[in-house]
Amino acid sequence: MENTKVHDDLHTEVMENVIHIQMLGGFNMTYRGQPVMLGKSLSSKMLHLLMLLIYSRGEGIRRTRLLEQLYGDSDTEQAANSLRAMIFRLRKSLIAAGLPDGEYISTKGGVYMWTAEHVDVELDVEVFQKQVMAALEEKEPLKEVELLEEACGLYKGEFLPLMIADDWVSAANWKYQELYFKVLRELARLLKKQNRYEELLPYCEQALSRYPYEEWQLVKLECLTAMKEYQTAVEYYEQIAKESQQEYGIRMSDEMMEHYRAIRNMIQYEMNNIEEIQQHLRPDPNVFGATRCDYLTFIDIYRYIVWVLGREDTRAHLVLFTLIDREGEPLESSEQLEEVRQRLERAIIRSVRRSDLYTRYGKNQFLVLVTSTDQKGCHIAADRVCKNFRAANRRKKINVYYACRPALAVVGDSLKKNMGKNVKELEISEEPAAENAGEHAPENES
Incomplete structure (x- = not known):
């Protein structure tokens, strides 16, 4: 029993004589459960040197590499003198911070090495x-x-x-x-x-x-x-x-x-009769302006409308609004992008009906599905969006451009041909627009 206690005491003493060093998630050093406070006594360059030496322990690190890491293109002789002085100060600082007396850093044949033989180091x-x-x-x-x-x-x-x-x-x-x-x-x-x-x-x-x-x-x-x-x-x-x-x-x-x-x-819904389901599906009558949805839902609704167009006397158009810079190029990341994107979205909500659907498409674009109107009516709605955007937009170097296309119905032979086959993914063509196809560039503004 007594021998076991002696063994445990020796084990505890050995474990306490360890420097624990954390490098994952940040740098931290503790000794015997207490933090080793190096921040105030070491410059950033000295901390960098300490981390390089600790991380390379066992193999060491050549002086030429240390000089390159710490001093870059500085004069070699001056940098070498600064390195020697820094190592001297680092040894003193480690002991002053609470570590036991020792050399800690040795050099041989142009290689610097962490050598703390009197204390163990545990590196995370x-x-x-x-x-x-x-x-x-x-x-x-x-x-x-x-x-x-x-x-x-x-x-x-x-x-x-x-x-x-x-x-x-x-x-x-x-x-x-x-x-x-x-x-x-x-x-x-x-x-x-x-x-x-x-x-x-x-x-x-x-x-x-x-x-x-x-x-x-x-x-x-x-x-x-x-x-x-x-x-x-x-x-x-x-x-x-x-x-x-x-x-x-x-x-x-x-x-x-x-x-x-x-x-x-x-998803399992708790409603079990058609009246409850219909009440749950009913839209909020107090909501005004265009209806927003995520892109995946937009695809489903667009495809449904396409099938309806083949059976009913219904018309629909797809409009793509794009934010552009003063050169007419699609607006990429900028400090103003989020602001003008929100203004364009508000303009869409104000300018088209609740029966029209819109979604965000990319970082600088919106898609709008305009239903129950001809191409002229679609352009009127799209022009109204642009007008409202320009009235609210204070960034005059940023404008909006739109392209309009009729939603293409699948009818007759095309419908029969596609029965039983997978419907292809909705794609927005990036080819140059045909003449009179419904593309509107922004008006020139100062």
């Missing part, structure tokens, strides 16, 4: 890497899941994020990020196989908080679907679809849209 990236290797080599599925979860917990974020512009930091960051993704993919595979979606969801959300990539968005949707959280899944899809359009001007991928369709079809 090394611990993370070892955990990843152990997890991926494990053959027993339940044990592998446990090790993978531990590896995910060790990954705290980007490698030295405040220095990410440096080449060596960027390369190391990519390496650890890829390891994290590898772990997460394997963990997702195993948890899906074991139908443990509730356990997978938090890891997926953690990944999305760092890297909002479509790969993890799809996994989250899959988790919510498997958990029968259909309404939450639909709301999540619509949220990320809106953000993708507003921030990046891109539509969701075909895979994401198909997943969305599948989830929508799984």
